[in-house]
Amino acid sequence: MIAARAYWPSEPAYKEGAAAGLSWDLAIFLVAALALVSSIFAGRFVFRLAVPDAAVAALMFLVAVSSQRSLDWRIGVNLAWEWAAMGVAYLLLRWLPRTRGESAALVLGMVVTASAVAAYGIYQGVVEIPQIQEQYRRNPEAAREQIGVSGGSDPADEVRRQALENRVLQSTEVFATFGLANSLAGFLVAPLVLLMATALEALARKPAVGASRWPAILGAAIPGLILLTCLVMAKGLSAWLGLAVASGLLVLRGLRLVPRRVLMVLGVAGAVAVAGLVVAGVATRRLDVQILTQATRSLRYRFEYWRSTWAMITEDAPSFGKAIQTGNFWKGVGPGNFGTHYVRYKLPEASEEIQDPHNLFLDVWSTAGVWAFLALVAALGSGIWILLTRGGQSEDEDASPTDRPAWLLVASGLGLVMVLFLGRMNLFMEDLLTRWLVLLVFWVFSAALLSPLWRLAWPTPYALGAAMSGVTIALLTSGGVSFPAIAMMLWGSLALGLNLRDPAPSGRLHSVETLIPVGALSLAWAALIGGFFGATLPFWKSEAAVARAEAAMQSLPPDYDRAETAYKAAETADRYNVRPWLGHAYLQLLAWQSRGSKAADLRWETIRILLEQAVKPPRNPDSWGLYSERASTVRDLLRIVGPSLSPREILQLQADVVKATRVATRLYPNNPVLHGRLAEASAEMSMFRDAADEANEAIRLDALTPHADKKLPDSMRRRLQENLPKWTERAAGSPQAPI
Numbered sequence: 001m002i003a004a005r006a007y008w009p010s011e012p013a014y015k016e017g018a019a020a021g022l023s024w025d026l027a028i029f030l031v032a033a034l035a036l037v038s039s040i041f042a043g044r045f046v047f048r049l050a051v052p053d054a055a056v057a058a059l060m061f062l063v064a065v066s067s068q069r070s071l072d073w074r075i076g077v078n079l080a081w082e083w084a085a086m087g088v089a090y091l092l093l094r095w096l097p098r099t100r101g102e103s104a105a106l107v108l109g110m111v112v113t114a115s116a117v118a119a120y121g122i123y124q125g126v127v128e129i130p131q132i133q134e135q136y137r138r139n140p141e142a143a144r145e146q147i148g149v150s151g152g153s154d155p156a157d158e159v160r161r162q163a164l165e166n167r168v169l170q171s172t173e174v175f176a177t178f179g180l181a182n183s184l185a186g187f188l189v190a191p192l193v194l195l196m197a198t199a200l201e202a203l204a205r206k207p208a209v210g211a212s213r214w215p216a217i218l219g220a221a222i223p224g225l226i227l228l229t230c231l232v233m234a235k236g237l238s239a240w241l242g243l244a245v246a247s248g249l250l251v252l253r254g255l256r257l258v259p260r261r262v263l264m265v266l267g268v269a270g271a272v273a274v275a276g277l278v279v280a281g282v283a284t285r286r287l288d289v290q291i292l293t294q295a296t297r298s299l300r301y302r303f304e305y306w307r308s309t310w311a312m313i314t315e316d317a318p319s320f321g322k323a324i325q326t327g328n329f330w331k332g333v334g335p336g337n338f339g340t341h342y343v344r345y346k347l348p349e350a351s352e353e354i355q356d357p358h359n360l361f362l363d364v365w366s367t368a369g370v371w372a373f374l375a376l377v378a379a380l381g382s383g384i385w386i387l388l389t390r391g392g393q394s395e396d397e398d399a400s401p402t403d404r405p406a407w408l409l410v411a412s413g414l415g416l417v418m419v420l421f422l423g424r425m426n427l428f429m430e431d432l433l434t435r436w437l438v439l440l441v442f443w444v445f446s447a448a449l450l451s452p453l454w455r456l457a458w459p460t461p462y463a464l465g466a467a468m469s470g471v472t473i474a475l476l477t478s479g480g481v482s483f484p485a486i487a488m489m490l491w492g493s494l495a496l497g498l499n500l501r502d503p504a505p506s507g508r509l510h511s512v513e514t515l516i517p518v519g520a521l522s523l524a525w526a527a528l529i530g531g532f533f534g535a536t537l538p539f540w541k542s543e544a545a546v547a548r549a550e551a552a553m554q555s556l557p558p559d560y561d562r563a564e565t566a567y568k569a570a571e572t573a574d575r576y577n578v579r580p581w582l583g584h585a586y587l588q589l590l591a592w593q594s595r596g597s598k599a600a601d602l603r604w605e606t607i608r609i610l611l612e613q614a615v616k617p618p619r620n621p622d623s624w625g626l627y628s629e630r631a632s633t634v635r636d637l638l639r640i641v642g643p644s645l646s647p648r649e650i651l652q653l654q655a656d657v658v659k660a661t662r663v664a665t666r667l668y669p670n671n672p673v674l675h676g677r678l679a680e681a682s683a684e685m686s687m688f689r690d691a692a693d694e695a696n697e698a699i700r701l702d703a704l705t706p707h708a709d710k711k712l713p714d715s716m717r718r719r720l721q722e723n724l725p726k727w728t729e730r731a732a733g734s735p736q737a738p739i
Contacts, residue, residue: 005021056491201459338357541570
C-alpha cells in the first residue's frame with residue numbers, strides 16, 4: 001500500500017476537490033481492519049509504544065480535526081482523511097512487523113520502490129521531456145490548448161502563454177510520478193541515505209570464509225547511482241542539502257565502523273560520482289550555472305512566503321509580547337485551505353499564489369495550530385534523538401542477518417499492481433503504459449541488485465535517523481509534509497527505525513492476553529470508517545454525476561439536457577462540492593452560445609446565478625478566484641447582450657461586476673490586475689472616486705512587483721494612466737453614492 005502511493009502524484013489537485021488519495025485512504029483503513037481481526041482471532045493484542053508514537057498520533061489527529069476550520073470544507077475534509085490514513089499507516093508499520101528482519105525487509109521495499117521511480121525520472125528527462133519540447137515547437141497552439149492555457153487576445157493571456165513556453169522549452173527538471181520536481185527530490189533523499197548506510201554496515205561486517213562483500217556492494221551501487229542521478233536531475237537544492245547533512249551523519253558513524261582510509265576512498269568515489277553527474281548535466285545542458293545563481297533568489301522567495309505565513313498565523317497579534325487572540329495561531333486554517341488565506345497576506349513583491357508555505361513547521365502550524373506544531377517538533381525531535389543517539393548496532397546481535405522475509409519485498413512490488421486500482425491508472429491512455437513498464441522493469445532490476453546487500457547487512461536505527469534528518473532538512477524549504485508519498489518516507493523511517501531498536505524499549509513488542517484494547521480500537525475504527533463514508537460518499541456520488549455530465553457534453557452531438565440533469569444531481573448530492581456549480585455554469589454558457597447568444601434566451605441569467613451560488617456557503621465564500629471568474633464572465637455577457645438591454649438592466653450587470661471584483665480585491669489585496677479591473681468597472685458606473693483610488697493602488701502595486709506575470713498588462717496600464725487625471729478631476733467635482 002505504501003509503495004503504491006509513490007506511483008501517482010500525491011500533490012492534491014485542488015480544482016478536483018483534492019480527492020485523488022481517498023481510495024488509498026480507504027484501503028489503509030481496510031488493512032487496519034484486517035490487523036484488528038487477526039488480533040481478535042489470536043486473542044491477544046501486540047503493540048510497540050514510545051514517545052514519538054504518541055507525538056505522531058497527536059499530530060495526525062490534530063491536523064485531521066482542524067478540517068472543521070476549513071473555509072473550503074470539502075477540500076479540508078478530503079485532505080483530513082489523508083492525514084488520518086498516514087497516522088494509521090504509521091501505527092501499522094510499528095505494530096505489524098514482528099521481527100527485525102521484517103522491518104528491514106520493509107526498508108528494502110522502500111528503497112527498491114524509490115529506485116524504480118528514479119529510473120522513470122531519468123527516462124522522463126532523457127526521452128519524454130525532449131519529445132514534449134519538440135511537439136511544442138511543431139505545434140504550440142495545439143500544445144497550449146491541450147494544457148488548457150487560453151488562446152485569447154487578452155494581454156494577460158499572452159503573459160501566461162510566455163510563462164508556459166519558458167517552462168516547457170527551458171525547464172529540464174524531472175518530476176517522475178510526482179507533480180513537482182521538488183516533491184520528487186524530497187522523496188529520493190531517505191532511500192539514497194538508507195542504501196549508503198546499509199553498504200557502510202556491510203563493509204563493517206566480517207564476511208564468511210571464502211566469501212566477498214564487494215559483488216553485493218558494487219551491484220547495489222547501480223541503483224544508488226540511479227537514485228543519485230535522478231536527484232541531481234530534479235534540481236532540488238533543499239534535497240541536496242538534506243542529503244549532504246545525512247551523509248555527514250553517516251561519516252560520523254563510519255569513523256567508528258571502518259578504517260579511515262576506506263572511508264576516504266568511499267568519499268572520493270562519491271565525490272567523483274557527483275562531479276561526473278554535474279559535468280554530464282552541464283554538457284547536456286540539463287544543469288547550468290543558474291541553479292546556483294538562482295538559489296539566492298529562490299531563498300528570497302521562501303522568506304517572502306514565510307513572512308506572509310507568519311502574518312497569517314498571528315493576524316492581529318504580530319508578536320508573542322501581546323495576547324494572541326487569533327484562531328489561526330491556536331487552531332490553524334484547516335488542510336488544503338492555506339492558499340485561500342495566504343493571498344490576503346501575500347507581499348506585493350512575492351512571486352506566486354502558493355498552496356503551502358514551503359516549510360514543514362509553518363505548514364503544520366498554519367494548518368492545525370500551535371499544538372500540532374509542538375506535536376511535530378516532539379515527534380521529529382524525540383525520534384531523531386532516539387535513533388541517532390541510541391541507534392547503533394548492538395554488540396549482542398548476530399553478525400549476519402538470518403531472518404529474510406523475502407515475501408515482504410515481493411509484496412512491495414505488488415504496489416505496481418495496486419496503483420492500477422487505487423490510482424485509477426488506465427494503461428491505454430497517453431504514455432501510462434510506457435511509464436508502468438519502466439517502473440516494473442527497474443523495480444525487478446533494483447530488487448535483484450539490492451537483495452544481496454540486504455542479506456549481508458541490515459540498515460541500523462542510526463541509518464533511519466540519518467534518513468529522517470535528511471528528509472526534514474529537505475522539507476525546511478519545500479512542501480511535502482502533507483503529501484503521503486513523501487511524508488511516509490519521513491514517518492516510515494521513524495517507525496521502522498524504532499522497530500529495529502529491538503530489544504530496546506522503543507522497539508520491543510508488548511503482548512497483552514486480553515481483547516479489551518482490541519475492542520477499544522475496533523470501536524475507534526468503526527467510528528473512523530463511519531465518518532469516512534459519511535463524509536465521502538456524498539462527494540463520490542457528486543463526482544460520479546459530474547463525470548456523467550462531462551461525458552454527455554463530449555458526445556457527438558453534445559447532449560445538453562442529459563448533462564444538465566447530471567449536474568443538478570451532483571449539486572444535490574454534495575452541497576460542499578463546488579465543481580458541479582462551475583460545470584453547470586459552463587454547460588449553460590455552451591448551450592446559450594449554441595443557440596446564438598441571444599439576450600432573449602435567459603440562459604445567460606442562469607449562468608450568473610450559478611456562479612453566484614458557487615461562492616455561497618457552505619461552499620468556499622472566500623475564493624478570490626471564483627469571484628474574479630464571476631466578474632469576468634458577467635462582463636463578457638454584458639458585452640454581448642448589452643445592446644439589447646435597458647439602461648437599468650445594464651446598470652445592474654455593471655454593479656454585479658463591481659461587487660464581484662471588489663470582493664476579489666479585498667480577498668487578494670496585493671493583486672494589481674484586480675485593482676485595475678475594479679478601477680475600470682467603477683468608472684463605467686461613474687464611481688470616479690473609487691476608480692481613481694483603485695487605479696492609484698493598481699499602479700503602485702504594479703511598480704512594486706518584479707514579476708512579469710503579476711504586473712498589469714501594458715494596455716491596462718496605459719488606460720489607467722491616461723484616465724486617472726480625468727477620474728480624479730471628476731471625483732473632486734461630484735459626490736458618489738456607494739454600492
